[in-house]
Amino acid sequence: MLLKDKIIVVIGGEGLLGKAIVNGILHEGGVPISADIKPIKDSNNDIDYIMVDITSKKSINDCIEIVYKKYGKIDALVNTAYPRNKNYGRNFLEVEFEDFCENLNIHLGGYFLTSQQFIKFFLKQGFGNIINFSSIYGVIAPSFEIYAETTMTMPVEYAAIKSAIIHLTRYMAKFLKGKNIRVNCISPGGIMDKQPINFIKNYNSLCLNKGMLDKDDIIGTVIFLLGDISKYINGQNIIVDDGYSL
Template identity: 45%
Template sequence: MLLENKVILVAGAAGLLGSRVVEQLLQHGAQVIATDLTRERLEQQLGQLGVDTASADISIRGLNLLDKQEVIAFFQSLGTLDGAVNCSYPRNKHYGKHFYDVDVDSFNDNVAMHLGSAFLFTQQCAAHFERQQHPLSLVNMSSIYGVVAPKFDVYDHTNMTMPVEYAAIKSAIQHISRYASAYVDNSQFRVNCVSPGGILDGQPSDFVKAYQSYTHGTGMLDSKDVVGPIVYLLSDLSNHMTGQNLILDDGFTL
């Protein structure tokens, strides 16, 4: 098993992607520390995937990534950590509006929440490595829309759009990852990103079909399709790979 006996922290573990990451990490032999806002939400979501949350291989922890002191104290409480994945997706109630309808205060709030918490998580992973001096691989989640401009026509005939906040945040996460890797400057501390294309989550059929036309046939991804690159980056197979961004999109960005 690729991650046998490795201790991996997963933030946002109750989400669509985060819960699938936890499930697959356990199958690859990892010991997982799964965190999200509440233990109850974690146990419910992971239980739906058949994850035994009472297993000795998983620890369920509540963690608010928007609370600086809580995050710092959490990382200081950890022992050996081999890897971490940040699947969190904090946003406010105004998130997702069309470009001209986005208020700058809401924009700034969403950037502070999502990008700010991603910075804090990355910073504290680096600080934990400095304290422990034990190899640590961090995987941050970006997006194809942190790489290329949106194809807005796929949103025609829907009430959806590609939020401008999302594009700004996901592109910045890639550079924060490179920054942290360069700053720590140690081969044992690696930071990489995974940038998936769209993930199926009950989107309208018109959108799914339009999106598929820009790919090589698969179209939208299932959340489990995204886990492979994450496992690879956490494993020893990717030793010496750092500051990189793996795009997983069935050709959408070509």
């Protein structure tokens, strides 16, 4: 029970990775709050669900107030949201400037705004913990060859957003020196989500053992960073990718 009685807000808690994180927290004795802009599909009586818009300061602060009033504290925030507009994922040469800016605004801007508002709360509370989610493509350049024979690509917005999230994490950790608030980042490799067979095969050829990860393969790292056993890890980006980025 590594997270016994810890109150943890998971932004994007209804997403593929978010749901796995929420369940992992519950398994380790924590109290997960699934906060998402999407409607809840499968509810669990052991989990609190809150609607939140990460581009709205009021929505974020309403979330903080609801959780604090019920539990009297918030131990940690996990940012897993993956917002994007309808034109996201186009080929580099087809991306419109307006779409590029909008996607950076809602994703990177949303991470900034959520973290900023929670940090204000954590400063008053006297402690806190933030985990942001980046990607291996925030660390290395894309391997475009793995997308051959598929309709997929690696969106340029994704590279810009995820690399910025890593440095935003470092910035916030340093800014909060001496305040008893940790900020770390996790950069997963590819996670199985019904991708084409050709892509999976190409991707796996660049890994060391398993290849594409399952969503639950990330949970151990999340639990580690949320728990007290990692209390002196701060400002770091932990890559979990089966060696893909080597």
